[in-house]
Amino acid sequence: MPHRFAPCPGQDQSSTRARSKRGGFTLLEVLITASVLLVGLLAMTSTSVVVNSLRRNASDQQRAQAALQAIVEDLHATAREADDDATLWAGEVLAVYGVGGTPGNQIAVAGLDAWQGAPSVATVQIVTDETTTDAALGVALGMPRDLDGDGAATSNDVTGGASLLPAVVQLRWTGSTGQHELTQVVYLLRY
């Protein structure tokens, strides 16, 4: 069996002769080779950048979930610690997680950047209006509903007598791959 790579008579011998006569690479060849190398290296780098970005995203997500859980647990603790007198309870909860409270309804989360134009990463919305709807709130809370135990869902403000307060906790942050959001609904009970 003839050798698989044996040169064809005439053609290959003359080509080999021409190449050996040239004895090197042209600038164009070198630049093409460098370009191919560059494209390969850039592809490697971009893969690394994507992996890095995914890791960062996962890390941000974990941080956001931890912050969300901390806020939700703290809301429960706040509800427990507040005065169990129906006329005071909701007001004391709002004094912590309402507008102007500490931490208030806008909370920064270390390591996460808020959406452009948003004042903070985390927001807490405590619902005191029995007549508001899920559609208006944008979450499934089962509203409107009776929050003060009077058998009707007609009061626009139950702060002076609530037994139950729905709250919506939202985290919105900007990561390396865009904007992200986590939402959790929590029901606070008067003890």
Add this chain to the structure above:
Amino acid sequence: MARRGPLHSAARAARAGFTLIEMMMALTVVTIILIATAASLQREADSVSDLQRITYAERLIQELFGKIEQRLEFGRGFVPETTLNASLGSANTASALLADIAGFPNTGMMVIDAGTALEERVAYDDLDIAGNAVITLQRAQRGTSGYTHPATSIVLWEGTAQPIEDQVAPPAGTFDGTTDDLRGNIFYRGDGVGFSYQVPVDPARTGSFVTATGVRWGARVGGQDVEDGAAALVYVPVGQVTETEQDFDINNDGDLLDTFDLGRIVERAWDGNDTANGTSRTDLIAPIILQEADDYGSDLDGDGLEDPMFLWTPESGRLRLRLFALVGDLSGREVIRRFETVLYLRNGSTDE
């Protein structure tokens, strides 16, 4: 313009390769590309390595938080604060009689006369539950001196940090530190390196944690439910790192003089009737948690406020966890990350 094609090709062929200038230009281009790519790859590799370490530490800490949450979800916390029931001489290393030893782990450290001129830290090796005493004492620990303490001196377990009552302008000596919190700055007492608790138990496997008189409280000791048992999460140092060795200001306080313990969170559990009936220890995380040696609960992020690991508010059932983990070193620099969460203990405290 004259047609140069064939003549030019002929000249090139005769030249047999490229000129020195062409070669230098090509080499320069290739070198620049290679250097830029290598630098970019190195930067990415460093960044990926950094993120990998942080991700690993985050996973460990999240797992720890998960384990703690699982343990405490239906638990209730102790408030291990009591008084001496008899005076304690400065040389006494046998035992100290307490008014109540509930919540004091089977081995640990207590603080006597905190915030006063007589403040002393005393380590103990065991509990005499029937006798309401801690036994086998090591006096004058963590940089304190040994004193004689009168009966009725206040005794705390160093583990629990609790907000004090006066959060407006507490007098010096009534608190051990101020920590930043979701709810603003909080004055607290204690070091905050542990938390003791009980959980509902069912030793006889009846399928119920409740008896006619209420919940059956206890702990899992060595894998068995033990009624009246108790458990504690405690920080246990394993090794030390110094800022001088690392050439890195770990707590960001502007010097390289500090020494830090590196340790883990451990769950200790003991039989609440007699520790001779059983004790157990479970390591909950690898030793990556930092505390300043001889100054547990101190500021670790350089913000001027203390950082207790466990901050327990019995009135609300709120337990804040704040941990600083030494993730590893990168390019000769230590990487330290702060992790924090809040747990709500629905069953509150044993004091209620």
